[in-house]
Amino acid sequence: MSEKLRQHASLWLSLAVVLIIGLWPIATGDALDRETAFTVLSAIALASSLNILLGYTGYVSFGHVVFFGFGGYVGFYTINALGWSLWLALLAGGLSAGLLAYLLGVGILRLRGAYFALATIGINEAVRAFINNFRPFGGPTGMTLNFSVYKAYGGAMHALELVFYIMVALTLLVTLISYWVRTSKFGLGLLAIREDEDAAEVMGVVTPVAKNWAFVLSAIVPGMVGALYFFKNGTIEPGLAFPLHTSIEMIVMIMLGGQGTVLGPIVGAGGYEMLRDYLLVSPLFKNLQLAISGVLLLLIVLFIPRGLVGWLRQRYAKVRRWLI
Protein backbone atom coordinates (compact mmCIF):
# COMPACT_ATOMS: atom_id res chain seq x y z
CA MET A 1 0.00 0.00 0.00
CA SER A 2 2.70 2.47 0.93
CA GLU A 3 4.52 1.53 -2.25
CA LYS A 4 1.43 2.38 -4.26
CA LEU A 5 1.01 5.59 -2.30
CA ARG A 6 4.53 6.63 -3.18
CA GLN A 7 4.24 5.55 -6.78
CA HIS A 8 1.32 7.89 -7.38
CA ALA A 9 2.47 10.59 -4.96
CA SER A 10 2.02 13.39 -7.45
CA LEU A 11 -1.57 12.30 -8.17
CA TRP A 12 -2.49 12.34 -4.47
CA LEU A 13 -0.90 15.76 -4.12
CA SER A 14 -2.88 17.17 -7.06
CA LEU A 15 -6.16 15.62 -5.86
CA ALA A 16 -5.50 16.92 -2.34
CA VAL A 17 -5.03 20.48 -3.60
CA VAL A 18 -8.33 20.29 -5.51
CA LEU A 19 -10.13 18.74 -2.52
CA ILE A 20 -8.87 21.42 -0.15
CA ILE A 21 -10.20 24.13 -2.44
CA GLY A 22 -13.49 22.20 -2.70
CA LEU A 23 -13.87 21.59 1.06
CA TRP A 24 -12.83 25.06 2.20
CA PRO A 25 -16.20 26.78 1.53
CA ILE A 26 -18.06 23.81 2.99
CA ALA A 27 -16.01 24.23 6.18
CA THR A 28 -16.57 27.98 6.43
CA GLY A 29 -20.20 27.70 5.29
CA ASP A 30 -19.93 31.09 3.59
CA ALA A 31 -21.78 31.48 0.26
CA LEU A 32 -19.25 34.07 -0.91
CA ASP A 33 -16.36 31.67 -0.31
CA ARG A 34 -18.28 29.12 -2.33
CA GLU A 35 -18.52 31.51 -5.25
CA THR A 36 -14.78 32.13 -5.11
CA ALA A 37 -14.05 28.41 -4.91
CA PHE A 38 -16.38 27.77 -7.86
CA THR A 39 -14.46 30.26 -9.99
CA VAL A 40 -11.11 28.79 -8.99
CA LEU A 41 -12.28 25.21 -9.61
CA SER A 42 -13.70 25.98 -13.03
CA ALA A 43 -10.44 27.73 -13.93
CA ILE A 44 -8.54 24.63 -12.83
CA ALA A 45 -10.82 22.34 -14.85
CA LEU A 46 -10.44 24.47 -18.00
CA ALA A 47 -6.67 24.94 -17.65
CA SER A 48 -6.03 21.25 -16.90
CA SER A 49 -8.08 20.24 -19.92
CA LEU A 50 -6.25 22.59 -22.25
CA ASN A 51 -2.96 21.36 -20.80
CA ILE A 52 -3.62 17.94 -22.35
CA LEU A 53 -3.39 19.56 -25.77
CA LEU A 54 -1.02 22.44 -25.09
CA GLY A 55 1.28 21.00 -22.46
CA TYR A 56 1.44 17.34 -23.45
CA THR A 57 0.93 17.49 -27.21
CA GLY A 58 2.47 20.91 -27.88
CA TYR A 59 -0.43 22.28 -29.95
CA VAL A 60 -1.34 25.82 -28.91
CA SER A 61 -5.10 26.30 -29.02
CA PHE A 62 -5.81 30.01 -28.75
CA GLY A 63 -9.54 29.57 -29.07
CA HIS A 64 -10.18 26.79 -26.58
CA VAL A 65 -13.03 28.71 -24.98
CA VAL A 66 -15.09 27.66 -28.03
CA PHE A 67 -15.70 24.29 -26.34
CA PHE A 68 -16.78 25.94 -23.10
CA GLY A 69 -19.19 28.16 -25.02
CA PHE A 70 -20.48 25.49 -27.38
CA GLY A 71 -21.03 22.92 -24.62
CA GLY A 72 -22.67 25.66 -22.58
CA TYR A 73 -25.06 26.53 -25.39
CA VAL A 74 -26.01 22.90 -26.11
CA GLY A 75 -26.50 22.14 -22.41
CA PHE A 76 -28.52 25.30 -21.90
CA TYR A 77 -30.68 24.55 -24.92
CA THR A 78 -31.50 21.02 -23.74
CA ILE A 79 -32.60 22.33 -20.34
CA ASN A 80 -34.40 25.41 -21.61
CA ALA A 81 -36.12 24.18 -24.76
CA LEU A 82 -36.20 20.39 -24.39
CA GLY A 83 -36.78 20.24 -20.62
CA TRP A 84 -33.92 17.81 -19.95
CA SER A 85 -32.47 17.39 -16.47
CA LEU A 86 -29.17 18.98 -15.47
CA TRP A 87 -27.45 15.58 -15.60
CA LEU A 88 -28.46 14.92 -19.19
CA ALA A 89 -27.55 18.50 -20.08
CA LEU A 90 -24.06 18.04 -18.66
CA LEU A 91 -23.69 14.91 -20.73
CA ALA A 92 -24.98 16.69 -23.82
CA GLY A 93 -22.62 19.60 -23.25
CA GLY A 94 -19.59 17.35 -22.85
CA LEU A 95 -20.44 15.08 -25.77
CA SER A 96 -21.25 17.91 -28.16
CA ALA A 97 -17.98 19.68 -27.31
CA GLY A 98 -16.10 16.41 -27.82
CA LEU A 99 -17.83 15.81 -31.13
CA LEU A 100 -17.07 19.35 -32.29
CA ALA A 101 -13.42 18.84 -31.34
CA TYR A 102 -13.31 15.55 -33.24
CA LEU A 103 -14.72 17.07 -36.43
CA LEU A 104 -12.55 20.19 -36.20
CA GLY A 105 -9.50 18.12 -35.31
CA VAL A 106 -9.72 16.06 -38.51
CA GLY A 107 -9.21 19.32 -40.39
CA ILE A 108 -7.08 21.69 -38.40
CA LEU A 109 -4.73 19.33 -36.57
CA ARG A 110 -2.88 18.98 -39.86
CA LEU A 111 -1.71 22.55 -39.33
CA ARG A 112 1.36 23.06 -37.21
CA GLY A 113 2.67 25.74 -34.91
CA ALA A 114 1.36 29.25 -35.36
CA TYR A 115 -0.97 28.21 -38.22
CA PHE A 116 -2.86 25.95 -35.81
CA ALA A 117 -3.05 28.75 -33.25
CA LEU A 118 -4.47 31.09 -35.90
CA ALA A 119 -7.02 28.52 -37.06
CA THR A 120 -8.32 28.06 -33.50
CA ILE A 121 -8.80 31.81 -33.16
CA GLY A 122 -10.66 31.79 -36.48
CA ILE A 123 -12.90 28.92 -35.40
CA ASN A 124 -13.81 30.59 -32.11
CA GLU A 125 -14.78 33.76 -33.97
CA ALA A 126 -16.67 31.82 -36.66
CA VAL A 127 -18.70 29.85 -34.10
CA ARG A 128 -19.41 33.00 -32.10
CA ALA A 129 -20.54 34.86 -35.20
CA PHE A 130 -22.65 31.89 -36.31
CA ILE A 131 -24.44 31.55 -32.97
CA ASN A 132 -25.01 35.29 -33.05
CA ASN A 133 -27.19 34.58 -36.09
CA PHE A 134 -28.64 31.23 -35.02
CA ARG A 135 -32.33 31.75 -34.15
CA PRO A 136 -32.95 28.54 -32.11
CA PHE A 137 -30.17 29.64 -29.70
CA GLY A 138 -31.69 33.10 -29.38
CA GLY A 139 -29.33 34.99 -31.69
CA PRO A 140 -27.49 37.99 -30.22
CA THR A 141 -29.73 38.23 -27.15
CA GLY A 142 -29.18 34.60 -26.14
CA MET A 143 -31.48 32.62 -23.84
CA THR A 144 -32.69 32.98 -20.27
CA LEU A 145 -33.76 30.13 -18.01
CA ASN A 146 -37.21 30.17 -16.50
CA PHE A 147 -36.67 30.47 -12.74
CA SER A 148 -38.99 27.53 -12.08
CA VAL A 149 -36.36 25.19 -13.57
CA TYR A 150 -34.46 25.38 -10.27
CA LYS A 151 -37.53 24.02 -8.38
CA ALA A 152 -36.71 20.50 -9.52
CA TYR A 153 -33.46 20.78 -7.54
CA GLY A 154 -35.07 22.04 -4.33
CA GLY A 155 -35.05 25.74 -5.17
CA ALA A 156 -32.32 28.10 -6.29
CA MET A 157 -30.36 27.84 -3.03
CA HIS A 158 -30.05 24.07 -3.17
CA ALA A 159 -29.40 24.13 -6.89
CA LEU A 160 -26.39 26.39 -6.26
CA GLU A 161 -25.04 23.93 -3.70
CA LEU A 162 -25.56 21.02 -6.06
CA VAL A 163 -23.81 22.90 -8.86
CA PHE A 164 -20.82 23.46 -6.59
CA TYR A 165 -20.53 19.77 -5.70
CA ILE A 166 -20.70 18.84 -9.36
CA MET A 167 -17.94 21.35 -10.06
CA VAL A 168 -15.75 19.72 -7.42
CA ALA A 169 -16.42 16.31 -8.94
CA LEU A 170 -15.62 17.57 -12.46
CA THR A 171 -12.35 19.09 -11.30
CA LEU A 172 -11.35 15.83 -9.59
CA LEU A 173 -12.29 13.97 -12.78
CA VAL A 174 -10.17 16.21 -14.98
CA THR A 175 -7.22 15.81 -12.59
CA LEU A 176 -7.53 12.03 -12.87
CA ILE A 177 -7.73 12.21 -16.67
CA SER A 178 -4.75 14.54 -16.79
CA TYR A 179 -2.68 12.22 -14.60
CA TRP A 180 -3.74 9.14 -16.52
CA VAL A 181 -2.81 10.71 -19.85
CA ARG A 182 0.52 11.95 -18.50
CA THR A 183 1.55 8.50 -17.26
CA SER A 184 -0.03 6.28 -19.94
CA LYS A 185 1.46 4.97 -23.15
CA PHE A 186 -1.00 7.18 -25.04
CA GLY A 187 0.43 10.18 -23.18
CA LEU A 188 3.96 9.11 -23.98
CA GLY A 189 3.01 9.25 -27.64
CA LEU A 190 1.68 12.77 -27.13
CA LEU A 191 4.89 13.87 -25.42
CA ALA A 192 6.82 12.41 -28.36
CA ILE A 193 4.68 14.47 -30.75
CA ARG A 194 5.47 17.57 -28.70
CA GLU A 195 9.20 16.98 -28.94
CA ASP A 196 9.33 16.05 -32.62
CA GLU A 197 6.23 15.07 -34.55
CA ASP A 198 8.03 13.56 -37.53
CA ALA A 199 10.30 11.49 -35.31
CA ALA A 200 7.27 10.31 -33.32
CA GLU A 201 5.59 9.19 -36.54
CA VAL A 202 8.69 7.21 -37.53
CA MET A 203 8.81 5.59 -34.09
CA GLY A 204 5.30 4.22 -34.59
CA VAL A 205 3.01 6.79 -33.00
CA VAL A 206 -0.06 7.13 -35.20
CA THR A 207 0.09 10.89 -34.86
CA PRO A 208 -3.19 11.97 -36.52
CA VAL A 209 -5.20 9.62 -34.30
CA ALA A 210 -3.29 10.44 -31.12
CA LYS A 211 -3.54 14.19 -31.71
CA ASN A 212 -7.23 13.99 -32.44
CA TRP A 213 -7.99 12.07 -29.25
CA ALA A 214 -5.92 14.54 -27.26
CA PHE A 215 -8.02 17.31 -28.81
CA VAL A 216 -11.28 15.51 -27.97
CA LEU A 217 -10.14 14.79 -24.39
CA SER A 218 -9.21 18.42 -23.90
CA ALA A 219 -12.64 19.55 -25.11
CA ILE A 220 -15.09 17.31 -23.22
CA VAL A 221 -14.69 18.70 -19.71
CA PRO A 222 -14.73 22.35 -20.86
CA GLY A 223 -18.06 21.54 -22.56
CA MET A 224 -19.44 20.14 -19.29
CA VAL A 225 -18.09 23.11 -17.31
CA GLY A 226 -19.81 25.38 -19.81
CA ALA A 227 -23.15 23.61 -19.39
CA LEU A 228 -22.81 23.80 -15.61
CA TYR A 229 -21.65 27.41 -15.58
CA PHE A 230 -24.54 28.68 -17.68
CA PHE A 231 -27.11 26.61 -15.75
CA LYS A 232 -25.85 28.41 -12.65
CA ASN A 233 -25.73 31.74 -14.47
CA GLY A 234 -29.34 31.41 -15.68
CA THR A 235 -28.66 33.25 -18.92
CA ILE A 236 -26.38 32.78 -21.91
CA GLU A 237 -25.38 35.03 -24.81
CA PRO A 238 -22.59 34.94 -27.42
CA GLY A 239 -20.44 37.57 -25.71
CA LEU A 240 -20.45 35.60 -22.44
CA ALA A 241 -19.89 32.22 -24.06
CA PHE A 242 -16.95 32.90 -26.40
CA PRO A 243 -14.68 35.57 -24.89
CA LEU A 244 -11.28 35.30 -26.63
CA HIS A 245 -9.47 36.63 -23.56
CA THR A 246 -10.67 33.66 -21.47
CA SER A 247 -8.84 31.36 -23.89
CA ILE A 248 -5.69 33.30 -23.32
CA GLU A 249 -6.21 33.42 -19.56
CA MET A 250 -6.28 29.60 -19.61
CA ILE A 251 -2.91 29.62 -21.37
CA VAL A 252 -1.54 32.13 -18.86
CA MET A 253 -2.62 29.87 -15.98
CA ILE A 254 -0.90 26.89 -17.57
CA MET A 255 2.27 28.88 -18.18
CA LEU A 256 2.23 30.24 -14.63
CA GLY A 257 2.05 26.78 -13.07
CA GLY A 258 4.08 24.89 -15.63
CA GLN A 259 2.95 23.41 -18.93
CA GLY A 260 3.06 19.67 -19.42
CA THR A 261 2.69 18.84 -15.72
CA VAL A 262 -0.39 17.61 -13.83
CA LEU A 263 0.00 19.93 -10.85
CA GLY A 264 1.09 22.96 -12.88
CA PRO A 265 -2.30 24.07 -14.26
CA ILE A 266 -3.90 23.50 -10.85
CA VAL A 267 -1.38 25.72 -9.07
CA GLY A 268 -1.38 28.21 -11.94
CA ALA A 269 -5.16 28.53 -12.10
CA GLY A 270 -5.44 28.89 -8.33
CA GLY A 271 -2.65 31.45 -8.19
CA TYR A 272 -3.97 33.46 -11.12
CA GLU A 273 -7.52 33.65 -9.75
CA MET A 274 -6.30 34.68 -6.30
CA LEU A 275 -4.10 37.37 -7.79
CA ARG A 276 -6.96 38.65 -9.92
CA ASP A 277 -9.30 38.74 -6.92
CA TYR A 278 -6.72 40.76 -5.02
CA LEU A 279 -6.15 43.17 -7.89
CA LEU A 280 -9.90 43.62 -8.45
CA VAL A 281 -10.70 44.59 -4.86
CA SER A 282 -7.63 46.72 -4.21
CA PRO A 283 -8.59 50.30 -5.11
CA LEU A 284 -5.09 51.12 -6.32
CA PHE A 285 -4.95 48.38 -8.93
CA LYS A 286 -8.61 48.03 -9.89
CA ASN A 287 -8.25 49.93 -13.15
CA LEU A 288 -4.85 48.55 -13.97
CA GLN A 289 -5.73 44.91 -13.31
CA LEU A 290 -5.27 43.96 -16.96
CA ALA A 291 -1.98 45.83 -17.31
CA ILE A 292 -0.53 44.16 -14.21
CA SER A 293 -1.57 40.71 -15.45
CA GLY A 294 0.21 41.63 -18.69
CA VAL A 295 3.43 42.56 -16.89
CA LEU A 296 3.24 39.31 -14.94
CA LEU A 297 2.69 37.27 -18.09
CA LEU A 298 5.61 38.94 -19.85
CA LEU A 299 7.93 38.29 -16.90
CA ILE A 300 6.95 34.60 -16.87
CA VAL A 301 7.40 34.20 -20.62
CA LEU A 302 10.75 35.96 -20.61
CA PHE A 303 12.31 34.57 -17.44
CA ILE A 304 10.54 31.41 -16.21
CA PRO A 305 9.01 29.84 -19.34
CA ARG A 306 8.70 26.48 -17.56
CA GLY A 307 6.36 27.89 -14.91
CA LEU A 308 6.51 27.25 -11.17
CA VAL A 309 6.28 23.45 -11.18
CA GLY A 310 8.61 23.15 -14.17
CA TRP A 311 11.12 25.41 -12.47
CA LEU A 312 10.99 23.39 -9.23
CA ARG A 313 11.45 20.17 -11.17
CA GLN A 314 14.45 21.54 -12.96
CA ARG A 315 16.00 23.10 -9.88
CA TYR A 316 15.52 20.28 -7.37
CA ALA A 317 16.02 16.76 -8.72
CA LYS A 318 14.57 15.21 -5.54
CA VAL A 319 11.09 16.65 -5.96
CA ARG A 320 10.70 15.33 -9.50
CA ARG A 321 8.94 12.11 -8.53
CA TRP A 322 6.55 14.06 -6.29
CA LEU A 323 5.71 16.69 -8.84
CA ILE A 324 4.55 15.54 -12.23
Place this chain on the structure above:
Amino acid sequence: MIDALLRSLIDGLLLGFVYGIAAMGLTLIWGVMNVINLSHGSLIALGMFSVYYLFIGLGIHPYVALVLTAFIGLIFGIIIYFIAVHRVINAPELSTLLATYAVNMMILGVGTAVFTTTPRNIPLELGSIQFGSTVITTTRLIAALVATLVAVGLFLFLKYSRPGRYIRAVTDNRDAAEIVGVPSAQVLALTFGLGTLLAAISGGLIATFFPFTILAGESYELKSFVIGVLGGLGNPVGSLFGGLILGVIEGLVPMAMPTTWTPVLEFVLFVLILLVKPNGLFGGEE
Protein backbone atom coordinates in the same frame (compact mmCIF):
# COMPACT_ATOMS: atom_id res chain seq x y z
CA MET B 1 -30.36 49.11 -57.28
CA ILE B 2 -27.28 49.35 -59.50
CA ASP B 3 -26.40 52.67 -57.86
CA ALA B 4 -26.65 51.20 -54.38
CA LEU B 5 -24.56 48.23 -55.47
CA LEU B 6 -21.91 50.46 -56.98
CA ARG B 7 -21.84 52.66 -53.93
CA SER B 8 -21.34 49.75 -51.49
CA LEU B 9 -18.74 48.29 -53.81
CA ILE B 10 -16.75 51.53 -53.88
CA ASP B 11 -17.13 52.07 -50.14
CA GLY B 12 -15.89 48.56 -49.52
CA LEU B 13 -12.97 48.92 -51.91
CA LEU B 14 -11.81 52.18 -50.35
CA LEU B 15 -12.02 50.65 -46.88
CA GLY B 16 -10.13 47.64 -48.22
CA PHE B 17 -7.04 49.75 -48.90
CA VAL B 18 -6.91 50.79 -45.25
CA TYR B 19 -7.49 47.21 -44.02
CA GLY B 20 -4.71 46.18 -46.37
CA ILE B 21 -2.24 48.53 -44.68
CA ALA B 22 -3.15 47.15 -41.26
CA ALA B 23 -2.68 43.58 -42.47
CA MET B 24 0.60 44.53 -44.15
CA GLY B 25 2.03 45.46 -40.76
CA LEU B 26 0.98 42.12 -39.31
CA THR B 27 2.25 40.07 -42.20
CA LEU B 28 5.58 41.92 -42.52
CA ILE B 29 6.42 40.97 -38.93
CA TRP B 30 5.23 37.42 -39.51
CA GLY B 31 7.22 37.00 -42.71
CA VAL B 32 10.48 38.40 -41.42
CA MET B 33 10.60 37.05 -37.89
CA ASN B 34 7.90 34.36 -37.71
CA VAL B 35 6.07 36.21 -34.96
CA ILE B 36 2.31 36.64 -34.85
CA ASN B 37 1.92 40.00 -33.22
CA LEU B 38 -1.08 39.77 -30.92
CA SER B 39 -0.60 43.39 -29.82
CA HIS B 40 -1.42 44.52 -33.37
CA GLY B 41 -4.99 45.51 -32.53
CA SER B 42 -4.08 47.65 -29.56
CA LEU B 43 -1.35 49.34 -31.63
CA ILE B 44 -4.00 50.19 -34.25
CA ALA B 45 -6.10 51.68 -31.44
CA LEU B 46 -3.12 53.69 -30.17
CA GLY B 47 -2.72 55.10 -33.68
CA MET B 48 -6.35 56.27 -33.51
CA PHE B 49 -5.79 57.99 -30.16
CA SER B 50 -2.53 59.54 -31.29
CA VAL B 51 -4.19 61.28 -34.23
CA TYR B 52 -7.17 62.22 -32.03
CA TYR B 53 -5.11 63.90 -29.31
CA LEU B 54 -2.73 65.62 -31.71
CA PHE B 55 -5.81 67.10 -33.40
CA ILE B 56 -8.01 67.86 -30.38
CA GLY B 57 -5.19 68.76 -27.98
CA LEU B 58 -2.65 70.51 -30.16
CA GLY B 59 -4.81 71.49 -33.11
CA ILE B 60 -2.61 69.70 -35.62
CA HIS B 61 -4.50 68.77 -38.79
CA PRO B 62 -5.28 65.02 -38.78
CA TYR B 63 -3.30 64.32 -41.94
CA VAL B 64 -0.23 66.07 -40.52
CA ALA B 65 -0.82 64.27 -37.23
CA LEU B 66 -0.76 61.04 -39.22
CA VAL B 67 2.88 61.62 -40.18
CA LEU B 68 3.82 62.25 -36.54
CA THR B 69 1.80 59.17 -35.52
CA ALA B 70 3.72 57.06 -38.01
CA PHE B 71 7.00 58.23 -36.50
CA ILE B 72 5.77 57.57 -32.93
CA GLY B 73 4.63 54.11 -34.05
CA LEU B 74 8.06 53.30 -35.47
CA ILE B 75 9.85 54.24 -32.25
CA PHE B 76 7.25 52.51 -30.07
CA GLY B 77 7.54 49.32 -32.09
CA ILE B 78 11.32 49.26 -31.75
CA ILE B 79 10.99 49.71 -27.99
CA ILE B 80 8.44 46.88 -27.78
CA TYR B 81 10.76 44.63 -29.76
CA PHE B 82 13.69 45.09 -27.40
CA ILE B 83 11.60 44.78 -24.22
CA ALA B 84 9.23 41.94 -25.09
CA VAL B 85 10.26 40.06 -28.20
CA HIS B 86 14.04 40.02 -28.52
CA ARG B 87 14.61 37.58 -25.67
CA VAL B 88 12.21 34.97 -27.02
CA ILE B 89 12.75 35.44 -30.75
CA ASN B 90 14.20 31.93 -31.09
CA ALA B 91 11.86 30.23 -28.60
CA PRO B 92 8.81 28.14 -29.70
CA GLU B 93 5.97 30.21 -31.15
CA LEU B 94 3.94 29.99 -27.92
CA SER B 95 6.47 32.32 -26.24
CA THR B 96 6.22 35.08 -28.83
CA LEU B 97 2.44 34.74 -29.03
CA LEU B 98 2.20 35.20 -25.27
CA ALA B 99 4.86 37.92 -25.09
CA THR B 100 3.04 40.07 -27.66
CA TYR B 101 -0.29 39.29 -26.00
CA ALA B 102 1.20 40.50 -22.70
CA VAL B 103 2.06 43.80 -24.42
CA ASN B 104 -1.54 43.90 -25.67
CA MET B 105 -2.86 43.47 -22.11
CA MET B 106 -0.61 46.26 -20.84
CA ILE B 107 -1.70 48.70 -23.55
CA LEU B 108 -5.39 47.87 -23.08
CA GLY B 109 -5.11 48.02 -19.28
CA VAL B 110 -3.37 51.38 -19.18
CA GLY B 111 -5.43 52.62 -22.15
CA THR B 112 -8.75 51.78 -20.50
CA ALA B 113 -7.65 53.55 -17.31
CA VAL B 114 -6.40 56.66 -19.15
CA PHE B 115 -8.78 57.02 -22.11
CA THR B 116 -11.85 55.25 -20.60
CA THR B 117 -14.07 53.36 -23.04
CA THR B 118 -16.27 56.27 -24.11
CA PRO B 119 -16.45 56.27 -27.94
CA ARG B 120 -14.51 59.14 -29.56
CA ASN B 121 -14.57 60.51 -33.03
CA ILE B 122 -12.47 62.99 -34.93
CA PRO B 123 -14.67 65.88 -36.06
CA LEU B 124 -13.29 66.16 -39.57
CA GLU B 125 -15.90 67.15 -42.16
CA LEU B 126 -14.62 67.14 -45.71
CA GLY B 127 -17.96 66.40 -47.33
CA SER B 128 -18.24 64.09 -50.30
CA ILE B 129 -17.48 64.00 -53.98
CA GLN B 130 -20.04 63.31 -56.69
CA PHE B 131 -18.96 60.88 -59.42
CA GLY B 132 -21.79 60.61 -61.91
CA SER B 133 -24.56 59.01 -59.91
CA THR B 134 -22.41 57.77 -57.01
CA VAL B 135 -21.23 59.70 -53.99
CA ILE B 136 -17.86 59.09 -52.33
CA THR B 137 -17.00 60.26 -48.82
CA THR B 138 -13.88 62.41 -49.13
CA THR B 139 -12.19 61.13 -45.96
CA ARG B 140 -12.45 57.58 -47.26
CA LEU B 141 -11.06 58.53 -50.64
CA ILE B 142 -8.09 60.30 -49.03
CA ALA B 143 -7.56 57.33 -46.72
CA ALA B 144 -7.40 54.97 -49.70
CA LEU B 145 -4.91 57.28 -51.46
CA VAL B 146 -2.70 57.57 -48.37
CA ALA B 147 -2.82 53.80 -47.91
CA THR B 148 -1.75 53.26 -51.51
CA LEU B 149 1.11 55.74 -51.10
CA VAL B 150 2.27 53.99 -47.93
CA ALA B 151 2.11 50.59 -49.64
CA VAL B 152 4.15 51.82 -52.60
CA GLY B 153 6.59 53.50 -50.22
CA LEU B 154 7.05 50.26 -48.29
CA PHE B 155 7.56 48.32 -51.50
CA LEU B 156 10.25 50.75 -52.73
CA PHE B 157 11.89 50.80 -49.30
CA LEU B 158 12.13 47.01 -49.17
CA LYS B 159 13.28 46.78 -52.76
CA TYR B 160 15.90 49.50 -53.07
CA SER B 161 17.07 50.89 -49.71
CA ARG B 162 19.93 49.30 -47.78
CA PRO B 163 17.88 48.57 -44.61
CA GLY B 164 15.17 47.21 -46.88
CA ARG B 165 17.64 44.82 -48.46
CA TYR B 166 18.80 43.80 -45.01
CA ILE B 167 15.22 43.01 -44.07
CA ARG B 168 14.79 40.83 -47.15
CA ALA B 169 18.09 39.09 -46.44
CA VAL B 170 17.02 38.29 -42.87
CA THR B 171 13.66 37.02 -44.20
CA ASP B 172 15.36 34.62 -46.58
CA ASN B 173 17.90 33.24 -44.14
CA ARG B 174 18.74 34.89 -40.85
CA ASP B 175 21.84 32.83 -40.13
CA ALA B 176 23.34 33.42 -43.56
CA ALA B 177 22.57 37.13 -43.31
CA GLU B 178 24.37 37.32 -39.98
CA ILE B 179 27.42 35.61 -41.45
CA VAL B 180 27.77 38.24 -44.14
CA GLY B 181 27.52 40.98 -41.55
CA VAL B 182 23.84 41.99 -41.44
CA PRO B 183 23.06 43.24 -37.90
CA SER B 184 20.06 40.96 -37.44
CA ALA B 185 18.90 42.28 -34.06
CA GLN B 186 18.67 45.82 -35.41
CA VAL B 187 16.97 44.59 -38.57
CA LEU B 188 14.36 42.65 -36.59
CA ALA B 189 13.76 45.68 -34.36
CA LEU B 190 13.33 47.88 -37.44
CA THR B 191 10.87 45.37 -38.90
CA PHE B 192 8.81 45.35 -35.73
CA GLY B 193 8.92 49.14 -35.79
CA LEU B 194 7.70 49.21 -39.40
CA GLY B 195 4.89 46.79 -38.59
CA THR B 196 3.82 49.04 -35.74
CA LEU B 197 4.10 52.09 -37.99
CA LEU B 198 1.70 50.48 -40.47
CA ALA B 199 -0.71 49.58 -37.67
CA ALA B 200 -0.61 53.15 -36.36
CA ILE B 201 -1.20 54.68 -39.80
CA SER B 202 -4.14 52.40 -40.51
CA GLY B 203 -5.59 53.22 -37.10
CA GLY B 204 -5.17 56.93 -37.72
CA LEU B 205 -6.89 56.65 -41.11
CA ILE B 206 -9.79 54.61 -39.76
CA ALA B 207 -10.24 57.20 -36.99
CA THR B 208 -10.94 59.90 -39.58
CA PHE B 209 -14.23 58.25 -40.54
CA PHE B 210 -15.28 55.73 -37.85
CA PRO B 211 -15.82 56.32 -34.11
CA PHE B 212 -13.48 54.32 -31.87
CA THR B 213 -12.47 53.31 -28.32
CA ILE B 214 -9.25 51.78 -27.02
CA LEU B 215 -10.87 48.36 -27.49
CA ALA B 216 -11.73 49.02 -31.15
CA GLY B 217 -8.46 47.52 -32.36
CA GLU B 218 -9.48 43.92 -31.71
CA SER B 219 -11.89 43.66 -34.63
CA TYR B 220 -9.31 45.22 -36.99
CA GLU B 221 -6.71 42.79 -35.71
CA LEU B 222 -9.00 39.88 -36.54
CA LYS B 223 -9.62 41.38 -39.98
CA SER B 224 -5.84 41.67 -40.40
CA PHE B 225 -5.51 37.95 -39.68
CA VAL B 226 -8.13 37.12 -42.29
CA ILE B 227 -6.50 39.41 -44.86
CA GLY B 228 -3.01 38.19 -44.01
CA VAL B 229 -4.09 34.62 -44.65
CA LEU B 230 -5.97 35.58 -47.84
CA GLY B 231 -2.91 37.32 -49.25
CA GLY B 232 -0.42 34.87 -47.86
CA LEU B 233 1.24 35.38 -44.47
CA GLY B 234 4.56 37.10 -45.00
CA ASN B 235 3.55 38.58 -48.36
CA PRO B 236 3.01 42.35 -47.89
CA VAL B 237 1.87 42.93 -51.49
CA GLY B 238 -0.67 40.11 -51.17
CA SER B 239 -2.06 41.89 -48.10
CA LEU B 240 -3.18 44.83 -50.17
CA PHE B 241 -5.15 42.53 -52.47
CA GLY B 242 -6.44 40.59 -49.47
CA GLY B 243 -7.64 43.87 -48.01
CA LEU B 244 -9.48 44.73 -51.21
CA ILE B 245 -11.15 41.30 -51.27
CA LEU B 246 -12.29 41.71 -47.67
CA GLY B 247 -13.46 45.24 -48.40
CA VAL B 248 -15.54 44.01 -51.35
CA ILE B 249 -17.02 41.20 -49.24
CA GLU B 250 -17.96 43.68 -46.54
CA GLY B 251 -19.43 46.00 -49.14
CA LEU B 252 -21.46 43.41 -51.02
CA VAL B 253 -22.61 40.89 -48.38
CA PRO B 254 -25.11 43.30 -46.80
CA MET B 255 -26.88 43.50 -50.17
CA ALA B 256 -27.66 39.77 -50.07
CA MET B 257 -28.14 38.95 -46.37
CA PRO B 258 -28.16 40.61 -42.92
CA THR B 259 -24.85 42.32 -42.07
CA THR B 260 -24.37 40.08 -39.03
CA TRP B 261 -23.56 37.19 -41.38
CA THR B 262 -20.43 38.96 -42.67
CA PRO B 263 -18.11 37.79 -39.84
CA VAL B 264 -19.38 34.21 -40.23
CA LEU B 265 -18.39 34.25 -43.91
CA GLU B 266 -15.06 35.94 -43.20
CA PHE B 267 -13.93 33.51 -40.55
CA VAL B 268 -15.12 30.41 -42.35
CA LEU B 269 -13.19 31.64 -45.38
CA PHE B 270 -10.20 32.27 -43.12
CA VAL B 271 -10.12 28.73 -41.71
CA LEU B 272 -10.75 27.18 -45.12
CA ILE B 273 -7.87 29.06 -46.73
CA LEU B 274 -5.57 28.12 -43.84
CA LEU B 275 -6.47 24.50 -44.50
CA VAL B 276 -6.43 24.44 -48.29
CA LYS B 277 -3.94 27.10 -49.28
CA PRO B 278 -1.87 28.12 -46.23
CA ASN B 279 0.39 30.24 -48.45
CA GLY B 280 -2.52 32.45 -49.40
CA LEU B 281 -4.54 32.82 -52.57
CA PHE B 282 -1.54 34.18 -54.48
CA GLY B 283 1.09 31.94 -52.86
CA GLY B 284 2.79 29.05 -54.62
CA GLU B 285 2.78 25.43 -53.52
CA GLU B 286 4.70 24.50 -50.37
